[in-house]
Amino acid sequence: MVELYNFLAGPALWLTFFIFFGGLIFRIAYLYGLSRERDRVFYNHMDAKWAFQSIVRWLIPWGSVSMRSQPVFSLVFFVFHVCLLGIPLFLYAHNMLWEESFGVSLPSISDSLADTLTIVFMVCVAFLLIRRLVRPEVRILTTAWDYTLLLLTAAPFVTGFLAYHQWGPYALMMILHILTAQILLIIIPFSKLGHLILFFFTRAFIGFEMGGRRGARSW
Amino acid sequence: MSEELEKPVNTKKIKEILSANDSARIKTWLSICARCGLCAESCFFYLANNRDPKMSPAYKFKNSLGEMYRRKGEVDREFLRKCYDMIWGECTTCKRCSMFCPFGIDIATMIATARAVCNSQGIVPEGLARTSVNYRETGNQMGMATEDFIDTCSWMEEETGEEIFGLTIPIDKPGAKYMYTVNAREPMYYPQDIAMAAKIFTVAEEDWTMPSFGWDCTNLAMFAGDRALAGQVVKYMYDKALELGVQNILITECGHAYRSAKYEGPYFVGYQDGKPPVNVVHSVRLFYEYIRDGRIKIDPEKMIEEPVTYQDPCNVSRNGGLWEEGRLLTRYLCKDFRDMSPNRDLNHCCGGGGGYIPMGPEFKKRRMISGQVKADQIKATGAKIVIVPCHNCFDQINDLNKEYNLGVKVMSFKEIICETMIIPEKFQPRDEDEEEEAEGGEE
Numbered sequence: 142m143v144e145l146y147n148f149l150a151g152p153a154l155w156l157t158f159f160i161f162f163g164g165l166i167f168r169i170a171y172l173y174g175l176s177r178e179r180d181r182v183f184y185n186h187m188d189a190k191w192a193f194q195s196i197v198r199w200l201i202p203w204g205s206v207s208m209r210s211q212p213v214f215s216l217v218f219f220v221f222h223v224c225l226l227g228i229p230l231f232l233y234a235h236n237m238l239w240e241e242s243f244g245v246s247l248p249s250i251s252d253s254l255a256d257t258l259t260i261v262f263m264v265c266v267a268f269l270l271i272r273r274l275v276r277p278e279v280r281i282l283t284t285a286w287d288y289t290l291l292l293l294t295a296a297p298f299v300t301g302f303l304a305y306h307q308w309g310p311y312a313l314m315m316i317l318h319i320l321t322a323q324i325l326l327i328i329i330p331f332s333k334l335g336h337l338i339l340f341f342f343t344r345a346f347i348g349f350e351m352g353g354r355r356g357a358r359s360w
Numbered sequence: 361m362s363e364e365l366e367k368p369v370n371t372k373k374i375k376e377i378l379s380a381n382d383s384a385r386i387k388t389w390l391s392i393c394a395r396c397g398l399c400a401e402s403c404f405f406y407l408a409n410n411r412d413p414k415m416s417p418a419y420k421f422k423n424s425l426g427e428m429y430r431r432k433g434e435v436d437r438e439f440l441r442k443c444y445d446m447i448w449g450e451c452t453t454c455k456r457c458s459m460f461c462p463f464g465i466d467i468a469t470m471i472a473t474a475r476a477v478c479n480s481q482g483i484v485p486e487g488l489a490r491t492s493v494n495y496r497e498t499g500n501q502m503g504m505a506t507e508d509f510i511d512t513c514s515w516m517e518e519e520t521g522e523e524i525f526g527l528t529i530p531i532d533k534p535g536a537k538y539m540y541t542v543n544a545r546e547p548m549y550y551p552q553d554i555a556m557a558a559k560i561f562t563v564a565e566e567d568w569t570m571p572s573f574g575w576d577c578t579n580l581a582m583f584a585g586d587r588a589l590a591g592q593v594v595k596y597m598y599d600k601a602l603e604l605g606v607q608n609i610l611i612t613e614c615g616h617a618y619r620s621a622k623y624e625g626p627y628f629v630g631y632q633d634g635k636p637p638v639n640v641v642h643s644v645r646l647f648y649e650y651i652r653d654g655r656i657k658i659d660p661e662k663m664i665e666e667p668v669t670y671q672d673p674c675n676v677s678r679n680g681g682l683w684e685e686g687r688l689l690t691r692y693l694c695k696d697f698r699d700m701s702p703n704r705d706l707n708h709c710c711g712g713g714g715g716y717i718p719m720g721p722e723f724k725k726r727r728m729i730s731g732q733v734k735a736d737q738i739k740a741t742g743a744k745i746v747i748v749p750c751h752n753c754f755d756q757i758n759d760l761n762k763e764y765n766l767g768v769k770v771m772s773f774k775e776i777i778c779e780t781m782i783i784p785e786k787f788q789p790r791d792e793d794e795e796e797e798a799e800g801g802e803e
Contacts, residue, residue: 176384182627183385185634199462206706207398207460218396278406279397281413282422287395336392340463343388347464351455354623355681357705359459 142312149319157323164330165338172342183346188353195348196341198360205360217268224262225294228255229322234305252305259302266295290334296321369440373480375433381473382429389465390426393418399467402460404708404733405450417457417467420446424474440483447474448485449726452714453583454674459706475585487720488584495589499596500576501718502544510572512547516555524787527562529554532604533569538641539606540570541577541597541621543614543751556774557612560647563787564655568610574600577611578751579620583715587628594625601638608639610646613772615675615750616713618642623679644676644749647773648685651692662780664694669743671700671734671757672707673750683707690747693776698741710734712756728763731756735764745769747776 176183198204208215229235232255236246250258270291273283297318304314329337336343344359351357400406400416409415424443428435453468461467478484484492494503510531517529530536540561546553554570561568574596581589601609611618620628622640631637650656670690677683683704690697702708711731716723734757738746746768748754757770 172384172388175382175387179383180385181632182634195464205460205462207402207462210401210460211398214398273395276397277413278400278411278416278419279395282393282395282397282416282418284395333392333394336394336463339388339392343385343392343463343465346385347458347461347466350466351458351678351705355679355705357459357678357681359464 142316146312146316146319149316149323153323154319157326161326161329164327165335168330168335169338172339182350186349186354188349191348191352192345193348195352195359196344198358199344207360214272217265220261221265221269224258224265228258228262228298231255256302256305259298262298263295263302266291266298290328290332293321293325293328294334297325367437367482369435369437369481371433371435374428374435374477377473377477377480378428378433381476385466386425386429386470386473389463389467389470390421390429392463393422393465394462396462399457399461399465402457404456404711405730408711408730408732415450417451417461420451421465421467421470421474425470425477428474428477437481437483440478440481443474443478444483444485447471447478448715448719449723452674452709452711452716454709454713455679456674456706456709459678472582472585475583476587477585479585484584484586485715485719485722487718487722488580488715491580491718492584492586492589495581495593499573499593500544501578501580502548502576504544504548506572509547509575512551513554513570516551516558520555520558523789524559524562524783525789526787527558529558530569532572535605535607536569537567537607538569538610538646539601539604539608539638540568540610540612541575541617542570542612543578543617544576545751546612547575553612553772553774556772556778557643559778560650560656560774560781563781563783564650569604569606571597571600571604574598577609577617577621578614579617579625580715580718582616582620582624582628590620591625591628591630594620595629597621598625598629598637606638608641609636611640611642613643613749613751613774615673615680615752618680619675642676642680642682644682644689644773645685647777648689648692651689651777656777657782658692658777658780659782664745664776664780665696666694666744667696667698667742668694668745668747669698669700669738669741670703671710671738671746671748671750671753672703673748673753674707674709674713676749677707678705681705686747686749689773693773693780694745694747698743700737700741708733708737710753710756710760712752712759717752717755724759727756728759731760732764735760735766738766738768739764743768745771747771747773749773 202216202219203209203212231247231250233249233252236249240246273279300314300318300321303309304311304318329335347359351359399418403415403417406415413419424447451471453471455468457467458464491501494501497503513529513531521527540557542554577597579590579593581593597609609621611621622636626634626636651658668690670686672683711727711734716727746757748757748770749772754770760766761768
């Protein structure tokens, strides 16, 4: 068990970061190369002001007509993303590990806040999962892979939560926590979760395609 | 369509098209759609068909173009036939869903690409296929001969000359400020539309001309999925404008013609910078400027008293950016303007766009069902007149008027401007004696 933990927290973690960042860079570089050749429309009408609006309006809660038309879902959707990015980045335990390994860290939030946010996050996941199951227009689009990704996204949080509270076998929980997080990070660049980065490009494009060229607001 | 089903599928050709369109945008869109379903509520097909989840925009692109890429072009005719119903029968490429998608996925562009694939296998609505033949043979969608077009113009010139003194319809006048292009159905079935435009240009003392070729600004090949032909069609117009050395191409009250000439045409032709070679202006914009600048004066006595609403054609408003001009112009002409909701760049398509009207009877029933959203919108305003600066919306709203007993009159801006504008003294018709007198007086 200890060897496995050491492996996951050591070489496997480095490999994960390598694949995660390398994968994202590779995907962007590949799409960039392709776009220079085939997406003239992207470059012809670039407009920073419209791109900025198009991105920011969709990053703030209820910033777009679409989000306002489904206020509950979009709030959950927003909180889900804030927790998803915020908890792992600002968790005290994570920052301690980074301080130890790299000598740098981010400011961290209190454990009790992290704990509450994790519960909030799990409620959001449950909401999104139920929405996928009950709304016909969402269910019809959903594949087994979509459920897998949603559950996989939740897995590091659930295992981390259990480990923190020492519910269940601690060592196993920690191993599962690291393992699921690593699998998730490795999958991100090669799946729809690539929207982590690609969101900014597609939003920028529709921003200047509809706004810069026509003055129509894509939010 | 029926005999087309028997033919084998040329997957080599499909693969070529898929590969040629495999851009960074399409790759990204197809791979990042998070299947959140937010686009569904934005689509009038979905809303009008009891929220059938199969009508959601994401379902439609995922199961047409998405599936074509997933199968790497190895598709059969049965599959393409299913796509046919989805991409022509359940989408007008109005682009409203792109405004509601968190990633701004341009679904209309993907549906248009799926149309190109189907078209390459001869799977295309007959009504649109017919116009493609006409465009190829005559340069216009209705197969009208150049002589007939010119005859129609001179006939209108003669007839309208009796109402407005000094009215002419100049043909191929080099260096004119505006080259006025029309929808082929104007010279074919509604020549009075050309007459009305001529009246407005005469009173505004405009320097304008009509081209003897390339006068049809419509581009149904764009909706049929024949991009090479779509490029050819729009190029007829560009080339004529360049040949005459005109300053602007002016588009009649037609929506998709504007989208084609100004936004998509340059890409069909292959211009690297994506810009038309001559500036493109829509009638709504020019008419608005005429009244704003006092070149045309509206008689307050003749302003429309009845409640009026304004139909935002998708390709004039959301895809053309002219929603404010349309409203300001309406307010110049009418006393009681009532807006629909939603409106402007978030308007709903009337159900006649994307080639739907020319697709003909095969699609009529579906067109009437999906049009319910627009019919309800119109009804809610209580308007008696709907101003519609688009030929396809015009037909659709006329059909909806009958289907849903809306009790409205559908009108173009041209018609209302001609009814309400003040004809200055010098354009007033004069009888022959007066003319002789005037001539005698000058001597």
